[in-house]
Amino acid sequence: MSITADVIPRGPKPRRVMDPGRIMLYSILFVAAVYYLLPLYVMVMTSMKGLPEIRLGQIFAPPVELTFAPWTKAWDTACTGLYCEGLKVGFWNSVKITIPSVIVSILIASVNGYALANWKFKGSEVFFTILIFGSFIPYQVMLYPLVIITRELGIFGSLTGVIFVHTIFGMPILTLLFRNYFASLPEELFKAARVDGAGFWGVFLKILVPMSTPIFMVAVILQVTGIWNDFLFGVVFAGTQNFPMTVQLNNIVNTTQGVKEYNVNMAATILTGAVPLIIYFLSGKYFVRGIAAGAVKG
Amino acid sequence: MNSIEIRDLVLNFGDVSVLKNLDLDIGEGEFLVLLGASGCGKSTLLNCIAGLLDVSDGQISINGRNVTWDEPKDRGIGMVFQSYALYPQMTVEGNLSFGLKNSGMARDEISRRIASAAATLQIEPLLKRKPAELSGGQRQRVAIGRALVRDVDVFLFDEPLSNLDAKLRAELRVEIKRLHQRLKNTMIYVTHDQIEALTLADRIAIMKGGSIQQLDTPHGIYASPVNKYVAEFIGSPGMNFIDGRLTDDGGPSFQSAESKIDLSRYSFADGGTKQGDASFGIRPEDVASGKDANSMPFTTEVSIDVLEPMGSDTLVWSKLSGHDFCFRVDGQSDLVAGEQVPIGFDPQRASIFDASSELRI
Numbered sequence: 027m028s029i030t031a032d033v034i035p036r037g038p039k040p041r042r043v044m045d046p047g048r049i050m051l052y053s054i055l056f057v058a059a060v061y062y063l064l065p066l067y068v069m070v071m072t073s074m075k076g077l078p079e080i081r082l083g084q085i086f087a088p089p090v091e092l093t094f095a096p097w098t099k100a101w102d103t104a105c106t107g108l109y110c111e112g113l114k115v116g117f118w119n120s121v122k123i124t125i126p127s128v129i130v131s132i133l134i135a136s137v138n139g140y141a142l143a144n145w146k147f148k149g150s151e152v153f154f155t156i157l158i159f160g161s162f163i164p165y166q167v168m169l170y171p172l173v174i175i176t177r178e179l180g181i182f183g184s185l186t187g188v189i190f191v192h193t194i195f196g197m198p199i200l201t202l203l204f205r206n207y208f209a210s211l212p213e214e215l216f217k218a219a220r221v222d223g224a225g226f227w228g229v230f231l232k233i234l235v236p237m238s239t240p241i242f243m244v245a246v247i248l249q250v251t252g253i254w255n256d257f258l259f260g261v262v263f264a265g266t267q268n269f270p271m272t273v274q275l276n277n278i279v280n281t282t283q284g285v286k287e288y289n290v291n292m293a294a295t296i297l298t299g300a301v302p303l304i305i306y307f308l309s310g311k312y313f314v315r316g317i318a319a320g321a322v323k324g
Numbered sequence: 325m326n327s328i329e330i331r332d333l334v335l336n337f338g339d340v341s342v343l344k345n346l347d348l349d350i351g352e353g354e355f356l357v358l359l360g361a362s363g364c365g366k367s368t369l370l371n372c373i374a375g376l377l378d379v380s381d382g383q384i385s386i387n388g389r390n391v392t393w394d395e396p397k398d399r400g401i402g403m404v405f406q407s408y409a410l411y412p413q414m415t416v417e418g419n420l421s422f423g424l425k426n427s428g429m430a431r432d433e434i435s436r437r438i439a440s441a442a443a444t445l446q447i448e449p450l451l452k453r454k455p456a457e458l459s460g461g462q463r464q465r466v467a468i469g470r471a472l473v474r475d476v477d478v479f480l481f482d483e484p485l486s487n488l489d490a491k492l493r494a495e496l497r498v499e500i501k502r503l504h505q506r507l508k509n510t511m512i513y514v515t516h517d518q519i520e521a522l523t524l525a526d527r528i529a530i531m532k533g534g535s536i537q538q539l540d541t542p543h544g545i546y547a548s549p550v551n552k553y554v555a556e557f558i559g560s561p562g563m564n565f566i567d568g569r570l571t572d573d574g575g576p577s578f579q580s581a582e583s584k585i586d587l588s589r590y591s592f593a594d595g596g597t598k599q600g601d602a603s604f605g606i607r608p609e610d611v612a613s614g615k616d617a618n619s620m621p622f623t624t625e626v627s628i629d630v631l632e633p634m635g636s637d638t639l640v641w642s643k644l645s646g647h648d649f650c651f652r653v654d655g656q657s658d659l660v661a662g663e664q665v666p667i668g669f670d671p672q673r674a675s676i677f678d679a680s681s682e683l684r685i
Contacts, residue, residue: 214406214482215407217376218409220396222397222470223396223426224426228426237413
């Protein structure tokens with residue numbers, strides 16, 4: 027069979043719907059998604075069942091008698107240690123810890139990063155290296171010294187104390203984040219602003235901050251999820267009145283007396299994880315950047 | 325009065341010396357171009373004049389006032405950058421007014437200045453736009469406007485046209501020259517593009533390794549370079565060089581492997597010895613060929629290796645005394661490779677450099 031010269035392929039390249047590679051890819055993605063979603067499914071189903079139904083042991087079965095009582099109990103009346111006021115106390119404590127910690131740490135770290143990127147001073151590189159080194163030291167090592175420091179400052183066992191600790195531990199990674207971002211902005215912009223008469227704060231507030239929304243978003247996400255999920259600093263530094271949600275969740279789930287209320291535990295866990303989850307969904311693209319930035323930390 | 329005086333300027337980055345005891349006087353209303361290869365210190369010098377880099381030693385005066393340790397805003401300068409450096413979140417108007425607002429200027433004076441600068445640069449329709457909505461040429465015009473509204477005596481340009489395509493670059497080059505003729509400000513212009521330097525400058529300072537090699541008019545630099553580096557740097561294609569010896573028996577002459585060139589018409593630099601090893605340099609533009617060659621004081625014949633037609637003229641590559649030798653002929657010429665052609669030049673137009681010191685003889 028010969029090919030005639032006037033048959034010339036033209037038009038867009040034909041698309042193969044059933045490309046074997048694609049089928050493979052989507053199958054794997056589908057299986058992975060199901061695998062990771064399964065625990066969430068079990069949690070949601072269990073949280074909406076009564077205890078007798080749970081005892082049947084069919085964890086994948088949807089609830090026969092739908093009930094939201096475990097949710098209200100988890101939020102309102104579940105016992106966390108001595109008090110039986112539910113998770114709502116912990117929720118508001120977490121809010122009170124997270125919001126100031128996020129704001130204060132980002133304010134300080136952004137100025138740090140700006141100074142280290144644009145106003146290099148003698149020893150600024152050494153300073154930066156030491157700061158980064160700080161992020162490699164396990165938190166537990168610094169726990170006891172920090173207890174002493176906060177005690178001496180008179181802020182141990184208070185909201186201020188835990189906010190102080192979160193701010194300190196946010197510094198290395200946030201400073202790195204901001205420094206690298208500001209260093210990636212064209213230097214000539216900074217020079218132009220100086221010729222235009224802007225000083226240290228003028229350049230920062232009027233030129234750099236308005237063009238840095240993405241990195242501030244990343245920092246907020248990183249800090250909100252990190253601080254919300256924190257257990258260690260909350261249990262050590264916040265004081266019993268200010269235990270964050272994670273600590274109270276632990277107290278609910280790990281009670282050693284009475285019946286294990288799996289449905290309440292599941293509801294309480296979902297409630298605690300809801301805040302980071304919502305942030306994941308609302309800011310997917312920024313979150314990925316935040317993870318990538320965090321990856322530098324090692 | 326000089327607009328800018330630089331005395332003994334030294335700048336070191338750690339152990340690396342970037343500017344070495346540099347002296348420079350720039351006259352009022354002069355257009356000075358700092359020209360050099362990358363890393364020669366030309367942008368560094370400009371940043372020192374702007375006050376964006378702290379000098380290690382020396383003194384910078386602008387309009388008779390010592391500004392060595394003044395902030396950039398207090399030096400009476402406006403600066404235009406290669407990457408335009410427009411503030412992306414502000415409109416064109418915001419970009420132009422930023423510096424004026426910082427200095428606390430009255431609102432109506434700001435709008436008067438913006439209107440006048442916008443008219444000069446023909447950017448009135450763009451005032452409400454953001455930099456991202458502008459083309460490269462428009463952005464650079466706004467960047468020039470930002471220097472213009474400051475109403476300063478000295479303009480600093482840091483490779484302002486390097487990010488633009490060739491056609492736009494040529495257009496804006498003319499516009500900058502026109503602007504200078506109108507405003508009569510002192511302008512310092514950093515570039516690595518010799519065409520920009522030759523077309524714009526009143527004087528060119530050629531820099532290498534942190535010091536100025538030659539400071540002269542474009543013609544002076546082109547016609548009588550002080551050393552071999554400058555001679556090679558300026559001109560495209562570069563100057564032709566032939567190695568040989570200077571002799572002085574019965575009038576000065578240059579003896580190469582194949583030919584002897586009579587130098588009685590060449591004007592020797594003061595103090596130049598007319599003896600010893602030397603390089604004889606002649607620009608491709610100063611070589612005549614064909615019939616025109618006969619009228620020249622020195623004539624010879626070469627064989628053509630390669631022809632490079634460039635439209636208006638054609639570059640001819642050949643060999644003379646074992647060295648590549650290039651000359652220009654008319655674009656209409658019908659030469660072919662391999663052909664023998666007579667060439668000639670006037671040694672008066674040549675530049676001769678000492679073989680070891682590479683200085684002009």
